[in-house]
Amino acid sequence: MSNRIELPYTRFLDPEGRLVGELPVWADDFNLLTDLYRRMVLTRLFDQKAVALQRTGRIGTYAPTLGQEAIGVAIGSLMRAEDVLVPYYRDTAVQLMRGVRMEEILLYWGGDERGSDFQDPRSKEDFPICVPIATQSLHACGVATAIKIRSQHRAVVTTCGDGATSKGDFLEALNVAGAWQLPVVFVVNNNQWAISVPRRIQSGAPTLAQKAIGAGFHGEQVDGNDVLAVYDRVQWALDRARHGKGPILLECMSYRLGDHTTADDATRYRSAEEVKAAWQEEPIKRMQAFLASHKVWDEGREQALIADCQRQVQAAVDNFENVGIQSVESVLEHVYARWPAALGDQREMLLERVARREESSPGADLRPLPPAVEAKLMSSSSSGGSHE
Numbered sequence: 001m002s003n004r005i006e007l008p009y010t011r012f013l014d015p016e017g018r019l020v021g022e023l024p025v026w027a028d029d030f031n032l033l034t035d036l037y038r039r040m041v042l043t044r045l046f047d048q049k050a051v052a053l054q055r056t057g058r059i060g061t062y063a064p065t066l067g068q069e070a071i072g073v074a075i076g077s078l079m080r081a082e083d084v085l086v087p088y089y090r091d092t093a094v095q096l097m098r099g100v101r102m103e104e105i106l107l108y109w110g111g112d113e114r115g116s117d118f119q120d121p122r123s124k125e126d127f128p129i130c131v132p133i134a135t136q137s138l139h140a141c142g143v144a145t146a147i148k149i150r151s152q153h154r155a156v157v158t159t160c161g162d163g164a165t166s167k168g169d170f171l172e173a174l175n176v177a178g179a180w181q182l183p184v185v186f187v188v189n190n191n192q193w194a195i196s197v198p199r200r201i202q203s204g205a206p207t208l209a210q211k212a213i214g215a216g217f218h219g220e221q222v223d224g225n226d227v228l229a230v231y232d233r234v235q236w237a238l239d240r241a242r243h244g245k246g247p248i249l250l251e252c253m254s255y256r257l258g259d260h261t262t263a264d265d266a267t268r269y270r271s272a273e274e275v276k277a278a279w280q281e282e283p284i285k286r287m288q289a290f291l292a293s294h295k296v297w298d299e300g301r302e303q304a305l306i307a308d309c310q311r312q313v314q315a316a317v318d319n320f321e322n323v324g325i326q327s328v329e330s331v332l333e334h335v336y337a338r339w340p341a342a343l344g345d346q347r348e349m350l351l352e353r354v355a356r357r358e359e360s361s362p363g364a365d366l367r368p369l370p371p372a373v374e375a376k377l378m379s380s381s382s383s384g385g386s387h388e
């Protein structure tokens, strides 16, 4: 008996940017199509800069989105302000489309909580980046349940990787979304790797999209390197969700061209040939070729776009580097709607500790103290102890 369930697979553009299927009417709008292209290029240049900033020690670990720009750009250009994004850590593209500022993304990866306090009205109700794998899938169902109870015409989009679909949280989320017909679109970025674990040994299911079938709703596959294909299917799925027609799972087939994060070295577990072959499929080149074949893109526009993107990225880096140091006590903010009394004591203890550090080592409040200074502080503190 076969375990293959035939599900739709959508692709309009082949790797050379040639049409392999009839484009829907919405794709007649070349302003939209060039905008999608521009946003992918901006994402890629920002991504490159973020990796460079990590390499020079100016941000912490970063998860590159290289090669997966089409998925986030398509999602982000379709979501409305009132929709809610519940993302994971490889969602730079969609966050940028939601109006999250580049400096906010850099602050987040620099370990600064202010990076998750999005200022743009479009992203005010979006969730911060989620690092624990697949937990966001359940958060998304919680939000979608609230939307459903309030009978609102809003949708939730939640993203995750291929590896995340093996987690209980993901499968529980599919189950509740199907059982309660929640207005949620699950987008799986199947980039073929979960750190060093390849897709083929992650799951016995021939497709990840078919996991939706067991939960009682529709799933399908999309060429995640074809921004037009992703746009078409996300548009359809969002429309259904907003009209109370329940959840959809879209498995977007892509490839993680970069390392898992800046803390990883993918050359240790995958071959150069495989990566070279994947580069032939990447989303930006094929969209550029498509636009050029329709005479709406050329070298001059390309150069102007790159210069403009680089200016935007550099301005964001300058802003990021000029943001003052975050106050230590701000770690306690935004955690509770109502401040619990017990936290008051903790806040006092924290401020006292910072003041003591400031005395012994001025200006060093956010950096670890040298071990000798730390030991001296601990021994002179009446309340100090090894549990701190």
Ligand SMILES: Cc1ncc(C[n+]2csc(CCOP(=O)(O)OP(=O)(O)O)c2C)c(N)n1
Binding pocket: 090, 131, 132, 133, 160, 161, 162, 163, 164, 165, 189, 191, 193, 194, 195, 256, 260
């Ligand atoms: C609950 C949990 N377990 C393990 C990890 C460690 N971890 C970080 S990323 C990752 C792999 C995720 O792969 P995938 O879902 O395919 O997403 P990708 O990174 O490829 O986009 C793992 C296991 C984690 N962050 N959270």
Ligand SMILES: [Mg+2]
Binding pocket: 161, 162, 163, 189, 190, 191, 192, 193, 194, 195
């Ligand atoms: Mg993956």
